[in-house]
Amino acid sequence: MRRYGRLEIDEWLRFDLWDVLKIDYTRHNSDIKELRRVSFAMSSAGEAFRNKTRKEILELKKTRQRAIEAAASITDHLSDFPNLCCYQRNGLHVSFKSGRGDKLAIQTKKVIKCLLKRNMESVYGPEWPFEEKVKHREMVSVDAHYIFVYAISDDNIELSDLEGKNINTCDKAAIVGFVHYRFVLEEEVLVLYVYELQLEPHFQGKGLGQFLMQLIELIAHKNGMGAVMLTVQRTNLSARNFYIHKLQYTVSAISPSWTEAEMGKHRSYEILCKTFDEEARDKLY
Numbered sequence: 001m002r003r004y005g006r007l008e009i010d011e012w013l014r015f016d017l018w019d020v021l022k023i024d025y026t027r028h029n030s031d032i033k034e035l036r037r038v039s040f041a042m043s044s045a046g047e048a049f050r051n052k053t054r055k056e057i058l059e060l061k062k063t064r065q066r067a068i069e070a071a072a073s074i075t076d077h078l079s080d081f082p083n084l085c086c087y088q089r090n091g092l093h094v095s096f097k098s099g100r101g102d103k104l105a106i107q108t109k110k111v112i113k114c115l116l117k118r119n120m121e122s123v124y125g126p127e128w129p130f131e132e133k134v135k136h137r138e139m140v141s142v143d144a145h146y147i148f149v150y151a152i153s154d155d156n157i158e159l160s161d162l163e164g165k166n167i168n169t170c171d172k173a174a175i176v177g178f179v180h181y182r183f184v185l186e187e188e189v190l191v192l193y194v195y196e197l198q199l200e201p202h203f204q205g206k207g208l209g210q211f212l213m214q215l216i217e218l219i220a221h222k223n224g225m226g227a228v229m230l231t232v233q234r235t236n237l238s239a240r241n242f243y244i245h246k247l248q249y250t251v252s253a254i255s256p257s258w259t260e261a262e263m264g265k266h267r268s269y270e271i272l273c274k275t276f277d278e279e280a281r282d283k284l285y
Helices: 006-073 106-139 159-163 208-222 237-246 278-284
Strands: 094-100 145-152 173-186 189-199 227-233 269-275
Touching: 006 173, 006 189, 094 173, 094 208, 106 173, 106 189, 145 208, 173 208, 189 208, 189 278, 208 227, 208 237, 227 237, 227 278, 237 269, 269 278
Parallel strands: 189 227
Antiparallel strands: 094 145, 145 173, 173 189, 227 269
8 A cells, every 4th residue: 555755645635625625616606606696586586576565555555545535525425325314213203414524504513512512521521621622623524424313393302392402403303413424544444433423312222323323334335444443432331332232343453452451441442343354353353
């Protein structure tokens, strides 16, 4: 067996290692080039995907906004339900009429303010002076839609008895309640949001409020909304029972009691919802 001298071994190792290093270096360069090529391809594909996704998201937002605008542009949502524009049960006989916040007559504004104060002052307690101002601003917004409830003169309630309570009377009818609602986006879901449902005390507890909310849900369906939402004061136990137990509304995932676990108990309200499709359920429940 041949024995190599140290110099020979060192020379062999040096040149052999250099050859290996050259091969590895060449291969390394080749790998880097391939990596860059793949990375660039992936980056381009990723950018195209992101651009496509971004474009789709923007288009979806535009589509949703157009749906909100389309629903809000309709001046009379009751026209789709001519057979549901009156209620004659449990000793009540009333009719319904649509309205807009920016088209309210002076007397109608007075009726709304009076009814809000009568029904809500005790519910809000010390918060009422501030909330009253907020509600007064909200009620005349161009986005505000109304269903006004008129008591027909052949009802067992005389109009002369109502006139002394700042209730608007015209054409043998008086405003005895209203629903204020809007079309909005909540968590990217198309929503009909009920701002107010107010009825004169005599007209409460006789199925009228439930009928109005069912009518609201029909309007929401007709205009492609994914849910109906509303805010209820935590201290207003009768209203909470009405919406949750009678109408099957649920505390929404965006309500303070869910979103602010630490502070929720200090909030004075809950947000309730009833959803009509899977997307709305996923985002609002």
